[in-house]
Amino acid sequence: MAPPERPRLRALEAFPIQQDGQRAVGLRDPARFTDQVAVLPVPLLDIVSLFDGEHSLDEIRDIVSGRHGLALTRAEIGAVAERLDEGGFLDSPSFATRRARIEAEYAARPERPALHAGGAYAGEPAALRAQIEAFFRSPLGPGAEARQGAATPSGSGLRGLLAPHIDFHRGGPTYAWAYREVLRRSDADCFVVLGTCHAGMADPFAATHKAYDTPLGQAPIDRDVLDALERRYGHDLLASEGAHRVEHSIEFQAVMLRWALGDRRPFTVVPVLASFLHEAVWTGAVPEADPRVPRFIDALAATIAASDRRICVIGGVDLAHVGPQFGDAEPNTPAFLRAVERDDRAMLEAVVGGDSAAFYDSVARDGDARRICGLSPIYAFLRALPGARGELLRYNQWPDPQGAVSFCAAAFA
Numbered sequence: 415m416a417p418p419e420r421p422r423l424r425a426l427e428a429f430p431i432q433q434d435g436q437r438a439v440g441l442r443d444p445a446r447f448t449d450q451v452a453v454l455p456v457p458l459l460d461i462v463s464l465f466d467g468e469h470s471l472d473e474i475r476d477i478v479s480g481r482h483g484l485a486l487t488r489a490e491i492g493a494v495a496e497r498l499d500e501g502g503f504l505d506s507p508s509f510a511t512r513r514a515r516i517e518a519e520y521a522a523r524p525e526r527p528a529l530h531a532g533g534a535y536a537g538e539p540a541a542l543r544a545q546i547e548a549f550f551r552s553p554l555g556p557g558a559e560a561r562q563g564a565a566t567p568s569g570s571g572l573r574g575l576l577a578p579h580i581d582f583h584r585g586g587p588t589y590a591w592a593y594r595e596v597l598r599r600s601d602a603d604c605f606v607v608l609g610t611c612h613a614g615m616a617d618p619f620a621a622t623h624k625a626y627d628t629p630l631g632q633a634p635i636d637r638d639v640l641d642a643l644e645r646r647y648g649h650d651l652l653a654s655e656g657a658h659r660v661e662h663s664i665e666f667q668a669v670m671l672r673w674a675l676g677d678r679r680p681f682t683v684v685p686v687l688a689s690f691l692h693e694a695v696w697t698g699a700v701p702e703a704d705p706r707v708p709r710f711i712d713a714l715a716a717t718i719a720a721s722d723r724r725i726c727v728i729g730g731v732d733l734a735h736v737g738p739q740f741g742d743a744e745p746n747t748p749a750f751l752r753a754v755e756r757d758d759r760a761m762l763e764a765v766v767g768g769d770s771a772a773f774y775d776s777v778a779r780d781g782d783a784r785r786i787c788g789l790s791p792i793y794a795f796l797r798a799l800p801g802a803r804g805e806l807l808r809y810n811q812w813p814d815p816q817g818a819v820s821f822c823a824a825a826f827a
Contacts, residue, residue, distance in 0.1 A: 417495035422467030422505040425614065429817075430738050441503060445613035446660040447513055448502030457482075461494055465504065471495070520659045525632065526624040528669075530662050535582040535669060539629050546673050549586035550594075554810065556587075560594045572599040574727040574799050574826035576765070576792070577670065579610065579663035584812045585821050591808040592823035593670045599825070602726035604636045604682045605671060606714065606798075608791035609663030609730040611689040618690035618790075619647075619710050620654035626668035626685060633668035636682035639721055643684065646713035649706055657687050663730040663791075671728075682723075688790035691774065695782045701774050701793060714798040729795040731788025732821045733758050739817030740785055746818045751811060754784060758820050759809065761786070766804035766824055770796035802826040 426441045431453065439459050441452040454462055460481065464474045471491045479486055498504050502512055531537040536545045550561040577592035578585040596602075611620070621640055626633040644651045658664070664685045675681050694701050702708045718725045734754050737746045744750075764772035770793050777786050786792075796802070804826040811820045 417471065417492035417499060418504060418506050420467050420470050421465040421495040421499070423462065423465040423498070424503060424505045424509065426503065429740075443502065443613075444660075445657075447509070447516055450501045450503075452498060452501060452503055458494065461486075461491060462498070465495065465498070467505070517656050517659075520656060523624065526622060526626050526658055526665075528627045528629060528665065529660055530665055531629050534662060534666070537629055542629050542669070543673065545582060545586070546590070546670070549582075549590040552587040552590070554587035554808075555590040556594045560590070560597070562597070571827040572596070572602070572726055572825060573802050574729070574795060574804070576729045576731055576788075576795070576804070576822060576824040576826075577667060578732055578821035578823070579666050579730040579788075580732050580812065580819055580821050582666070584819070585810065588808050588810050588821055588823050589666075589670055592825075593674050595807070595823075595825040596671070596674045596726075600726055602724045603680065604639055604684065604721070604723040604725045605667075606639070606684045606686065606718070606725060606727045607664050607667045607730060608727065608795055609661060609667070609685065609687050610732070610787050610791055611657050611661055611687040612663070612787065613657065613661070615654040615657040615687065615689050617649075617654040618688065618704055618706050619651060619794075620657045620687045621651040622655045622658045622685055623652065624655075624658070626665060626683065628665075628669045628672045630669065630672035631676050633671055633681075633683045636684050636723065639682070639717060639723060639725070640684050642721065643713055643717045646716055647706075647710050648713075649709070651686070654687075657689075658685065661687060663687070667728050667730045688794050691777075691790040691793055692782065695778045695789075701770075707794075711794055711797040714794070715800065718798065727795055727799060729788065729791045731791050732819055733761075733786055733788060734784035734811075734820040735787055735817070736784055737815065737817040739814075745815040746813065747815070748813075751813050751818055754818070754820060755809070755811065757784060758822075762806055762809070762822060762824070765792060765796065766806050766826075768796055768799070768802050768804065768826070799826060 427444050429440050431438050431440045439454045471488050475486050475488050475491050499506050536542040547561050549555050551558045578588050625635050761776040804824045807823040809822045
């Protein structure tokens with residue numbers, strides 16, 4: 415395969431690594447069109463940084479040679495591009511073929527597979543139940559008795575719930591605090607699940623008609639509620655449906671719902687991924703500059719109000735992402751993570767107060783320096799539940815010096 419004449423790197427996730435004692439940068443694809451990781455030593459990084467679709471192979475050779483005095487050949491530059499293209503890292507005709515094949519295979523499936531089972535959480539039913547029940551017994555959990563729930567939920571107006579989407583082994587007890595509220599207080603039979611789309615997508619919102627598989631059984635789709643939502647929205651909610659293929663933020667909520675309700679009562683879900691607010695922060699735009707955003711949020715609020723189903727909205731969200739793994743220059747220290755917690759808790763005051771504008775302003779004020787990955791779904795959650803007020807049940811951090819993540823559980827009435 416001939417290398418592209420003007421190679422263009424795809425939108426990928428970059429992270430620092432050490433290889434053989436040397437600094438390097440890893441590239442991986444959050445959309446999982448390739449499962450490979452490209453490792454770029456610093457000299458190679460300078461070459462690949464010019465893979466922008468604007469520079470030809472000859473121009474890249476001349477620039478790198480001028481910078482470093484290296485006598486590179488066009489063939490050597492082309493070999494780098496060819497290897498990246500074969501791995502699925504370049505935006506090229508071969509990648510377009512790869513993407514079309516993967517998306518067609520996914521579109522043909524009647525269900526959305528439990529992609530992260532056996533990795534982010536236990537893959538066998540008995541082991542998964544034991545794993546989740548252990549979260550309640552953990553010193554950080556709400557207590558073993560809470561996992562039993564109420565024989566008859568109070569139905570005391572649990573309108574919404576914020577739960578983590580971090581891997582279970584890192585955030586399990588916080589999931590227990592969140593889903594304790596479903597057991598105790600919710601009589602909902604339909605859950606609208608708003609999740610973060612980590613890989614980004616062309617549309618601000620994307621639903622799916624595919625039931626979410628879990629090791630504990632399926633979370634079936636509520637077609638009536640979804641169809642009503644799409645009619646009010648007036649746009650194609652399935653245009654970016656493929657974003658559900660590998661995204662974990664909704665899958666983890668489907669698992670917890672199956673655990674909490676699967677043996678107690680039937681329920682349905684309306685899974686919707688969201689991705690629109692980070693772009694507004696970066697460009698200084700108002701949160702709802704894209705007219706599809708307020709149209710969807712208003713449609714969701716109206717659909718909830720008009721439905722004869724008992725609907726609860728769940729946000730599958732994490733909060734701050736800090737440290738070198740996420741682009742910061744220095745490793746996380748205890749003092750820095752205490753400052754992150756201070757800023758997170760100040761932000762969460764706006765969230766539990768139901769104030770979407772104050773929440774957005776608290777993140778935009780510093781240019782989203784903490785990288786709040788639940789930004790879009792939290793904003794949509796608050797706007798779709800007018801008048802709702804919340805209670806922060808639990809705040810926690812996974813305090814890795816290289817890549818720390820914060821998350822919470824909060825219930826809204």
